[in-house]
Amino acid sequence: MDTAEELAICNHCNKDVVKTNLPMHEAHCQRFLCLCPDCDEPVPKDQLEEHRQEQHTPVKCKKCNMKMEKCKLPDHETNECTERLQSCEYCQLALPLSNLKEHMVACGSRTERCQECNQYVTLKDQLQHAQICTSEDFSFITKSINGPVKPLPASTLQEDELDDNDSRDQHVSQAADSKDEDTILSLSDLQKKKRNEKMGWRDEDQISTCPHCHLALPLNTLQWHEDKCRIVEGLKRMSEAVDVRK
Ligand SMILES: [Zn+2]
Ligand SMILES: [Zn+2]
Ligand SMILES: [Zn+2]
Ligand SMILES: [Zn+2]
Ligand SMILES: [Zn+2]
Ligand SMILES: [Zn+2]
CATH class of the missing domain: 3.30.40 (Herpes Virus-1)
Incomplete structure (x- = not known):
């Protein structure tokens, strides 16, 4: 040629x-x-x-319902769609992009114990923590970053006082009994909150944990997450079973 x-x-x-x-x-x-x-x-x-x-038939994206020419759909689905799946960098769970930001706020607030200093560190602070963890002034630095420990709210203190009075005075009237029940209820709530704080969970009522992966999530995304998680966990268990048989 x-x-x-x-x-x-x-x-x-x-x-x-x-x-x-x-x-x-x-x-x-x-x-x-x-x-x-x-x-x-x-x-x-x-x-x-x-x-x-x-190429040019109008189609709708199944995930976000946006209309476009058929030839644009593949690129839209992988690069543009606001509902395309993206992995959370903390738990690797794939979520629609539109839910990811909210999820990562909750997910990044979970804590794990640092292997070096044994302190509980939130996942979102782990990179930053790794840099200061080796520093000698470590404990001083984390205190100044996290701020002073919050004092208990005033209502909590009152409940504690009520409880003390009741336990000292065994001869309580009927009226005091019903009052006592209220106190017990709110105290158990308080204990739950304290326990959650100890576990490093955020003290917010709308945060709950997924029964499958124990991930703390806002209630409004938890239901959605649980459905996905059940499938993911199921697949994991299946692949583990396969591994065992090898
Ligand atoms: Zn030609
Ligand atoms: Zn054409
Ligand atoms: Zn789309
Ligand atoms: Zn996550
Ligand atoms: Zn550390
Ligand atoms: Zn889960």
Whole structure:
């Protein structure tokens, strides 16, 4: 093949063509090609309808319901869709992008014990912690970052006082009994909160934990998460079972 031969561009299909062949080529293109009115690309005339159906039919993204031409869908699904799945960098669970930010706030607030200093560190602070953990002034630095320990709210102190009085005075009236029940209820709530704080969970009523992976999540995303998680955990167990048999 003579690579030195001069090339020219066909006006119909925009392809490089050997110049001496151009007249014949252009005649052929003029006869058999046309420009697609939707994308201005040269398409064989007899395949235009097929091309327009394949490429330009309006479709809806199944995840976000956005309308677009069919040829744009694959790129949309992998790079643009706001509902495309993306992994949480803390727990690796795949979530729709639109839920990920909210999830990662909750997920990053979980704590794990640092192997070096035995302190509980939230997942979102682990990178930062790894840098200061080796420092000699470590305990001073974490205290100044996390701020002073919050004092118990005033209502909590009152409940503690009530409890002390009741336990000292065994001869309580009927009225005091019902009052006592209220105190017990709120005390058990308080204990739950204290326990949650000890476990490093955030002291917010709307945070609850997934029974499958024990991940703390806001209630409004938890139901959604649990459904996914049950599937994920099921798959994990299946693959573990396969591993055991090996
Ligand atoms: Zn051509
Ligand atoms: Zn087209
Ligand atoms: Zn979409
Ligand atoms: Zn997560
Ligand atoms: Zn540490
Ligand atoms: Zn879960």
